[in-house]
Amino acid sequence: MLFTKLARLIIRHNKAVFVIWLVALVLSIPAILQVQSVIVYNETAFNPKNSESSKAQDIVSKEFSIDQGSSVIVVITANDIRGNDVRDFTLALNRTLHNDGKLSTTNITSIYDIYGQLLLGYTSVIHLDLYQTKNATTLASNIEFGIPSTYVSQWISLVNSGSGTIDQTQLATYNSQAYNSSWPIVSSQTPATYQKIAFNYLTLFYQSWNQTFTATSYTPLQLFVGAFARAQNVTKGSPLLATQPSYYNVTLPFVESLPLDAQTLSIFVPAARFFNIYSAGSGIGCSNNNCWNDQNAIRSFTISSVAQAANANSVQLTIMGEIYDLGASATNSDLSSLGQQILRNYNMLTYPVQPSRDIYSQFASAKNDTMLVIIDFKTNGPDPMNSVPEIRHDVGIANINTDCNGH
Numbered sequence: 521m522l523f524t525k526l527a528r529l530i531i532r533h534n535k536a537v538f539v540i541w542l543v544a545l546v547l548s549i550p551a552i553l554q555v556q557s558v559i560v561y562n563e564t565a566f567n568p569k570n571s572e573s574s575k576a577q578d579i580v581s582k583e584f585s586i587d588q589g590s591s592v593i594v595v596i597t598a599n600d601i602r603g604n605d606v607r608d609f610t611l612a613l614n615r616t617l618h619n620d621g622k623l624s625t626t627n628i629t630s631i632y633d634i635y636g637q638l639l640l641g642y643t644s645v646i647h648l649d650l651y652q653t654k655n656a657t658t659l660a661s662n663i664e665f666g667i668p669s670t671y672v673s674q675w676i677s678l679v680n681s682g683s684g685t686i687d688q689t690q691l692a693t694y695n696s697q698a699y700n701s702s703w704p705i706v707s708s709q710t711p712a713t714y715q716k717i718a719f720n721y722l723t724l725f726y727q728s729w730n731q732t733f734t735a736t737s738y739t740p741l742q743l744f745v746g747a748f749a750r751a752q753n754v755t756k757g758s759p760l761l762a763t764q765p766s767y768y769n770v771t772l773p774f775v776e777s778l779p780l781d782a783q784t785l786s787i788f789v790p791a792a793r794f795f796n797i798y799s800a801g802s803g804i805g806c807s808n809n810n811c812w813n814d815q816n817a818i819r820s821f822t823i824s825s826v827a828q829a830a831n832a833n834s835v836q837l838t839i840m841g842e843i844y845d846l847g848a849s850a851t852n853s854d855l856s857s858l859g860q861q862i863l864r865n866y867n868m869l870t871y872p873v874q875p876s877r878d879i880y881s882q883f884a885s886a887k888n889d890t891m892l893v894i895i896d897f898k899t900n901g902p903d904p905m906n907s908v909p910e911i912r913h914d915v916g917i918a919n920i921n922t923d924c925n926g927h
Contacts, residue, residue, distance in 0.1 A: 665812030
């Protein structure tokens with residue numbers, strides 16, 4: 521029951537849940553960090569003050585509030601620990617330590633484990649947001665341009681069924697028949713909540729469409745060839761006219777006047793501006809002009825909408841595209857894999873989500889020149905002190921694999 525309520529809350533209030541989730545995640549992170557106690561190569565008491573272990577002990581004592589005890593710390597120093605080289609070394613060290621069967625470890629924790637958890641939450645929430653936005657976008661474009669497209673398709677079939685010159689009387693008949701035959705199709709494809717809006721918009725389009733025929737007669741070819749261009753003018757206006765007639769550019773004013781909530785309008789109004797039913801020179805389609813049912817155009821609009829709402833930078837925009845491309849049915853495994861890919865391909869300076877300063881400071885110094893990897897051991901296992909040489913060996917392997925200096 522609890523998880524059912526939580527799922528409903530996420531679906532209904534996904535914008536707020538991201539913050540709540542991240543806050544909850546950050547609040548839970550200290551449990552990960554509750555190492556029983558720490559030693560930093562405890563042989564330092566017998567080592568020269570300029571030895572590697574003594575230097576590590578001095579750094580930890582100066583930069584971090586950690587007591588001695590039953591865990592081991594690897595201290596990593598660099599001019600800037602936030603770069604790719606330290607990232608690669610730390611991730612390689614984590615893998616090496618995990619795969620070392622000689623160590624009786626229970627947990628290996630670095631700031632990258634924290635980032636990994638945050639990125640999993642980020643990819644999950646952004647994926648939900650993207651596909652909720654895509655669904656809203658599809659609904660908006662289906663109403664704004666799918667309805668006119670349905671009407672025009674019905675109308676073209678009627679025109680093609682006739683022969684000879686078509687006068688105004690016959691044209692009015694075709695227009696009326698297309699209007700009547702379109703509604704059952706539109707109605708079957710429109711959610712109940714939007715039925716009235718769809719009917720009113722179809723009626724507005726039909727009435728505006730009627731007014732575009734000013735000649736006394738037409739050939740079927742004249743009507744067929746210009747049908748979708750005519751629909752584009754009715755919905756979006758003619759780019760050739762400085763002043764639009766009242767029966768052109770009807771879509772945006774109609775959408776802006778709808779009694780919808782602000783969040784829904786935040787999709788419907790931009791969609792009316794972004795999408796098209798036709799582009800000049802493309803025959804009867806709009807594949808290169810943000811066509812209302814083109815999946816690439818829908819992808820672009822969806823990602824842009826979510827990015828704008830999140831005030832995303834260019835890196836975050838790219839990552840949102842990667843999340844979107846997982847598809848609507850992405851599994852937790854898919855999202856986790858992408859989170860790990862982001863962890864490897866970006867760095868602390870560019871990750872789309874950041875830990876709190878309190879959490880960050882438990883692993884990294886204020887000057888960003890020192891970082892800790894905390895290794896916890898089984899309480900009933902061998903003395904962690906006896907594992908120090910093996911850990912040194914693993915540090916060396918990680919160094920060789922990444923050409924990064926870990927100390």
